[in-house]
Structures are given as C-alpha cells and as structure tokens.
Amino acid sequence: MTVIEINDLRKSYQGRLAVDGVSLTVGRGEIFGLAGPNGAGKTSVVECVSGLRRPDGGTVRVLGLDPHGGDRRALQQRIGTQLQVAALPDGIKVGEALRMYASFYDEPADWRALMDEWGLTGRKGSRFAALSGGWKQRLFIALALVGDPEVVLLDELTTGLDPDARRTTWGLVRAMRDRGVTVVMVTHFMDEAEALCDRVAIIDAGRVTAEGTPRELIGRAGAASLEDAYFTLTGRDRA
Template identity: 75%
Template sequence: MTVIEIDGLRKSYRATKAVDGVSLKVEEGEIFGIAGPNGAGKTTVVECASGLRRRDGGVLRVLGLDPQSDRRGLLQRIGVQLQEAALPDAIKVGEALRMYASFYDKPADWRKLMDEWGLADKRRAGFATLSGGWKQRLFIALALVGNPEVVFLDELTTGLDPAARRTTWGLIRDMRARGVTVVLVTHFMDEAEALCDRIAIIDRGRVIAEGSPRELIAQGRSASLEEASLEEAYFALTGRELA
C-alpha cells in the first residue's frame, strides 16, 4: 500500500527553487531513502511531507492526508527527527520522553520505550551530558513515542563515529521490523546502500534517479567499471560530488 504520494512538489525561497517538481511514492513497511548532496532539497521535501513547511505547489498525501489541510491529524500519526533537532541542555532523558508523550492522543508507554531503546540507565542524565550516539538513540525514541505509522529521519548519523553509526543503523532496522515505514534522508551513499529498500536521488531540487540500490548501481555503471558502489553510481548519474 502506498503511504506517501508526492506529485510535482515545488517550494522556492525567493529566487531559489529548493524543490522543483519532485514526484515519488513510498510503500508501507519499507525504508525509503532520499539521498543527494547538501543543499539538494532533501530536507525541504521532508518538511513539506511532514506538515512542517507549506509547499508552493504540487500534490502531497501522507497516510491519505494532506499535510497542510490535515496537519493536526497527520502529526498524530507520524514521527519526525530533523537534522537540526535539539533539546534544552538541562532536560533529562525521562523528562523529554514524558513531555513528548503528552503531545499525542494515544502515545506509547514512554517508560517501556525507554527500556526498549536502552535508555533506562540514562533516565536522569541531562541532554548535554549525552554522547552523540546516545542523543541519536533518544531522538529515535522521541520520534516513536507517538506510536507513528511513518517516521521521517533527517541526516540521523551525521557527526557520529563509525561505531555509533553502525549502532544507529541497527536501530533503524529495528524500527522497520516493528512495522513502521521509515523515510531516511542522507547524503551518505554507504548508509543508503546498507539500509534502504528503494532510494530517490535528488539533485538541485529534482529527482534524477529512483530505484533499489542494485537498480541505481546498474543505471550508473559505466563501461569502464566491472563493479560499482552506489556512491560511484551517484557520480556517474550526476557528474558531481556529494558534499
């Protein structure tokens, strides 16, 4: 079943076209990647789809709802973790989860969620004292506290060390195993290749390629490469570097 349908999405900031006619579909139960370089329009797509930013044009449906006209209802059914997410330094892990749970009509048991995501020992720890990996684990728990059907994760592993990145990948897979549809925004091609069922590569506000990692690699493979990674395929498809 299609849970996200985007057709001709447009969003501009003055003279800059951040998103220029993006169309894509996300199916229930998959990890769908939105990949591409910094400034490509990835975050704007997610902000429009999650009701956090008004689009200029195009059709958007998430779980059958319009993120603009049905924003209140949609926010009760999705979870969002944005790239610039932050919490007050002094707030404790348990306090943050309890506060976020209060925003939803039918929240998950935040105490159980804290246990499930390994945060019980950090319950009284202040946000500022957490390492990058623990902060990301908390952000995932916060994104799940409303019992969402769809979760948007934006550049979740940026700034993490390799071990913390791999741990976070496992948490994302666990999320999908719970039946949650995951939209993962990333500019790391190894991450997209490892996690995603399908990927849309966005460049300069447009979808330039879409498919499974294997399909995208096949699209980007050149005659001089017997084997190619998704990153090499990206270079071949766009002709420029990721960052």
C-alpha cells in the first residue's frame, strides 16, 4: 500500500530551483532513503512532505491527505518528524520534553513507555544540554514517535555522531520499522542508506538520478557498494 505519493514536485528559493520535478512513492512499512550530497534538495522534499514548506508545483499526498490544504492538522496527528536542525531548550529535562510533546496530540503514545523502550528512563531528569549526541538523537526519535505516528520523517539523523552512536541509531531506526512505522530518512551517507533502506532514491541537483533497492542500484552500476554506485549513477567525481 502506498502511503506517500509525490508527483512532479518543484520548489525554488529566490529563483534557484532546489527541487526539480521529483516524483516518488513510498510503501507502508518500509524504510525509504533520500540519499545524495548536501544541497541536493533532499531536505526540501521532506519539508514539503511534512507540510513545513509549500511546494511551487506538483502534488504531495501522505496517507491520502494533502499536507498543505485542509487536511494539514489531521495529517500532523498521524506523522512524526525529526528535522536536521532539531534542538530543544538547554534546560528542559527528558521527561518534560516527552510529556510536553505528547500534549500536542489527540491520541498520543504513552510517553513513559516510550522512555522505557528507547532506554531513556534513567535519563528522565537529565537536562537536554547534558546529553551526548547519541542520547539527544535517541530523545529526538522518541519525540518523533510520541504521537504514535504511522509515518516518520528523519532528516540527517546521524550527522555528527561517532561510529558507535551512529550504529546504535541505525538499530533504533530498524526498531521503528519493526513497530510497523513507515520511515523516510534523508542521508548523505551512502553506507547508511545501504545498511538501512529497503529502497533508495538518489537525488542530485534537485532531481531523482536513480531509484531502487540498494542491491538493484549496485547491480545497475556494476559496483561493489552503494557509495561506488552513487558516483557511477550521478557521474560525480570522488573528492
């Protein structure tokens, strides 16, 4: 079943075309990756899907709803979002943040159970500023899930994390899918996309360059890894 449908999406900023005719579908219960270099348009696509930005052209439907019309509030009750520049006040405590976010939803998940599930109970009283990068990301995932969403949008979730925290976060993303949640994740790390995603769309200069399972893309490029396939499929040179 298709839960996200994007047709000919276009978005410009001050005359610069950031998203140039992107069309994609995402099925229920999969991890779908938007992979590509910084500035490729990936975040703009996710922001249009979430309703945070209005596209200049094309259509977006999430769970059959329009994120930019009269369906917006109903949709916000059914999706969770973790943005690239996510932050919380330094002094807010883990438990306070989860309780506050739960109050935004008509039928939230049990935020105390989420703390247990994501290993945050021992840090319930910890202030945001005192958390390591890995624990902050764990909290952001729990916040994205506190509305008991059907779809979660994750933007550059592991940027800035050390290798151990990064792999732990990968496990958390897989656990989201195991809950039955559809995950759309933005990444510029090809190893991350290869390890996590059921399907990947490689976006470059605002356009979808290639789409398929990691194995399909690797085979199409005759490459040894998705990172190698990326350079072949986009025609980019390695730095």
